[in-house]
Amino acid sequence: MWEIVTTGQSGATVSRRDGVYRKTSNDPRDDLPGEAARLTWLRAHGIPAAQVLSSAPGLLETAEVPGLPASDYRHGVVDALADFTRVLHALPIADCPFDRRLAVTIPAALAADVDLDDLDDERAGWTRDELVAQLHATRPVQEDLVVCHGDLCLPNVVLDREGSQVTGLIDVGRLGVADRWTDLALMTRSLSDPGLNPGYGPWAADRFLTRYGIAPDPAKNDFYRLLDEFF
Known part of the structure; x- marks a missing residue:
């Protein structure tokens, strides 16, 4: 059964x-x-x-991928996630046949239905028109392209029971060439919410970015979280 x-x-x-x-x-x-x-x-x-x-x-x-989802907190998980994300983002984009650049994802977003009852807290109560207007107003001029998972969050990464090594990715339907903040914005959101993923919090998002080796980019962070509302 x-x-x-x-x-x-x-x-x-x-x-x-x-x-x-x-x-x-x-x-x-x-x-x-x-x-x-x-x-x-x-x-x-x-x-x-x-x-x-x-x-x-x-x-x-x-x-089945052996191991436990990253949302099951264990010591060392944040560092393992950051290290693995760097490896994923280092894959050659020329070899990736899947396109998730904004030229692809924004038209898909505009054609999609949006669950207005499931928006992030900072956009709770927004209308679809408001979401679309903000999407156009804050669209980045340049994209820092890498191979992205596309929905990189704690439940979509499986690690060994020690939490030190990634054993597999799941839910990769949005994988493709995209700005690296597609992944970084969603993973830091996932890491920042102890209500959704107990054991984590803002400290984990900060550690993830430091370990990954990149400074915060509030504009791209906000934009790619907004774009995710449409998917």
Whole structure:
């Protein structure tokens, strides 16, 4: 019998049985064959990710990734996440066939429905028109392009039980070439919220950026969190 998985924030239905994870969705925006292609590409480039067992429109089955989600706090997790993010971002963008530049993601955002009941606290009560206006007004002029996960948050990274090494990535449907702050903004948001991920807090986001080796960029940080509201 398949057991429903309730952790994570994927819009698809996720279930597991005997070491196999199954993701299903009737939403055409959930490109599960595209996610399968991204998982396969990552593994071919030496990045640990879930092994694809089968895929079809509306269906993706992967082998279980050994370990625990990064949201299960353990000592050393923040440093391991930062180190791994640097490795991911060092992959050659010329080899990545998946495009998530703003020329792609902004039109997709404008075509998407937005759950106005699930906005970040700082945008609670905003209308869709207000979100769109802010998106246009704050769009960065330049993109610092790397290979990004696209939804880099604690539940989407699996580490060994010691919390010292990443054993795999999951939910990679938005992986592609994008500004590095696509990942940095979402991971620091995930690390900053002890209500969502107990054991963490603002200190963890600061440590992550320091370990990664980059200064805060409030403008890009805010923009890419805003863009995420549309997905």
